[in-house]
Amino acid sequence: MNPLDYKFLSEFLQSNSGLHLGENKEYLLESRLTPVAQSLGLSGIGELIQSLKRMPTLELKTTVVEAMTTNETLFFRDSKPFDDLARQMIPEIMEANKTQRTIRIWCAASSTGQEPYSIAMQLRESFPELSSGWNVKIVATDIDGQILAKAQQGQYSQFEIQRGLSIQRLIKYFDKNEKGWQLKPEIRNEISWKQLNLLKDFGMMGQFDIIFCRNVLIYFTPEVKKQILDRMAKHISHNGYLILGGAETILGISDAYYRAEGCLSASFHPHSTKSSGVTALR
Amino acid sequence: MVKILLVDDSRTVRLVGRRMMEKMGFEVLEAEHGEDALVVIGKHPDVTAILLDWNMPVMNGLDFLKALRALPLPKQPSVVMCTTENDMGHIMEAMDAGANEYIMKPFTEDIVRDKLEVVGIL
């Protein structure tokens, strides 16, 4: 791939999805975009780039962005956040919200759905009392509309249901059909889905007790990360939590948060909630 | 070193499985069918986990599992059923007979790793 094409695609991805390609990702571009070009009847990446320059329709741009964002995920990924939910976060939030009896959780890059569905399973197993009289909302968003549609169906392959899911949970929550494994409505109906690009305004999302933002910021430059994290802090309620991926941190990126005590996962409280807590006490 | 017993009548499966699990740091023992596996367990009662095929000549995996669970071992090993049988009926039957986990073939290294983690030996 010639350097100008590489530069064009890097900038295109950066501005349309926030994806920070960095250097030496020719292989990644070729392996992801060659099938896209072929499916559009083009001879290869060269022609695809020409089309992006000449006629950048929303459809074409979306197709390219979706092909480049990695969707890898699995059920109960890293397991620690789910232990923290059961042991600390949900009990705390239930105590804090016992009057209004609501819990709101946002899964900010839900990919094919394993993460929000794992949250729903964990809540059902650890807090059966939530099913009566509590209003629990789990909102799952992703930039990729196709992946979101797949997530919503709750239909998984034999490979997918064997990653991270215990056999007991498979028996409990899935039915087998001709296509593979279908998640039962009791878990499927727990999630609200919405297409959302984290680079854009998400002011309409409202307040959450917990935000899962795992394994998505890794694609962005430090400036973009900071910008997203700072905006997210405003959507986390008093003593609420932000959960990042196992290998991620906010250290040196955003100072809107401090590390949450007692958690084994990469979990943080936003400062604003802490200071407002202090003000409330005064 | 933690001992894992691989029971499968297919040499290829045993070869692939052995490679994966040696990489994970286990000592790997092999058996070709259930009866063979009972002999190995007699010699190595300290096996921590068993990866167990279902369809095998001489003694199949389910019969072996039942026989194993009746043995007076100091500590019963974790059994991960590992088979191409992939319907709910077979899964339930294996779990009822005392399996701890269930892998549907073909398996990948990620799946084996995840399942050994779920049964708590990784």
Ligand SMILES: C[S@@+](CC[C@H](N)C(=O)[O-])C[C@H]1O[C@@H](n2cnc3c(N)ncnc32)[C@H](O)[C@@H]1O
């Ligand atoms: C590796 S998956 C992470 C899935 C899940 N959170 C987990 O940790 O297993 C990354 C997801 O981020 C999504 N994504 C990438 N850029 C995004 C953006 N700008 N806004 C929202 N989602 C984005 C991708 O579509 C992909 O589904």
Ligand SMILES: [Mg+2]
């Ligand atoms: Mg066999």
